[in-house]
Amino acid sequence: MEKLEYNLCAHPFFAGLDNSFATLAVSCAQDAHFGAGEFIFHEGEAADHFYLVREGRVALQIAAPGRGPATFLTVGPGEVFGVNWLASPYRWSYDARAIAPTLAVALNAACLRQKCESDPALGYALTKRVLPVLIERLHACRVQLLDLYGARS
């Protein structure tokens, strides 16, 4: 198995995915590395990649005028970021910045979307993997909004 294919298949996001799907996905993939402090993408730009983190840590941030960037989530090894690739208008709604030297597999979003369009079974298999991530993050976001550690009202 090629190194890139191995990196993709070894990532928990792709665990158990049918081999033929993995082969399709790998044709859209490339290895990526980012230095500590490097921006991976900025809010408002086209969501052109979907990232599987292998090593390091990436901060997802929103900048507020006068307050600087605030990190709302960090993702590390075994996790993914950039799920905007799956839903129109395919734009980033936050910034992503490596806060430690980071290795990832970057999947080209247009390529992946095209593969999903032409093979709905692949599309469904990937959607089933993205949805739990979204549900978990939505739940985490609700818990953070509850401000559990803050002062009791």
Add this chain to the structure above:
Amino acid sequence: MSLKPTAIDARSGAPADVPKLCYVRKRRHDAPDAWTLEIEFAESVPFSYTPGQFNMLTAFGVGESAISISGPPGQGRLIHTIRDVGPVSHALTRLAPNDPVGVRGPFGVGWPMATAEGQDVVIVAGGLGLAPLRPAIYHILSRREHFGDVWLLYGARRPEDILYRSEIEEWRKKGHIDVNITVDHAGMDWPGHVGVVTGLLSHVNMDVSRTIAMLCGPEVMMRFVAASLTEKGLGVGRIFLSMERNMKCAIGHCGHCQLGPAFICRDGPVFTFERMGPLMSVKEL
């Protein structure tokens, strides 16, 4: 008219419902809204406690609050970390060295330290929940070779709310405790995790047949962490959590702290999730 008999402190023979006079000896600012007090008895009295127990502290003229003992066992002084949330806790956190304070206790059933020996231990703390777990961590450190792998997963609101920062570094380096901290929100200068504490569980490589979990923090957090642990296969009898309810007598008389059939002050505050899980999901309790 018949009066209820006064509860007697088994160690000193003194009434357990009368505070003993103590003095604050040190006060340290630990987080924006939390202070740690070192307290000494006015007269030398026998006082021993186990990790996870609590005292009732009196701010004279204001009132009394349940506060966990957060210092290492076997110290001459009592250590309490208190968050300023209302009148009593505010008055307690304003006390300065040599100010008087009342102490009743120790009360309750603490962490299962004997059961945890020979096991791996996952400690999950949220916010001020690290305070009642600190004596358990010190106990583990003092008998480190009797415990397997130990993880501390700690969630705080912001980096500046993290308690006992310099100690945590020592626990990591010298105590071989695998420490992972996450915060809900952070700025650019925070290099650590951001997100909910349940997310840190992926860092724990748990053998569910030999692991004990100890949880303390907001009840919602404990519910979610306990659910994630059981999803990973950890038995509900292996998950221990410290419960909080409003307390008055702390000796099982008044019923203020009652949760279903359990009195948190007397039967807890530490319970198994096996016992608390069904009660925690009853909204009316």
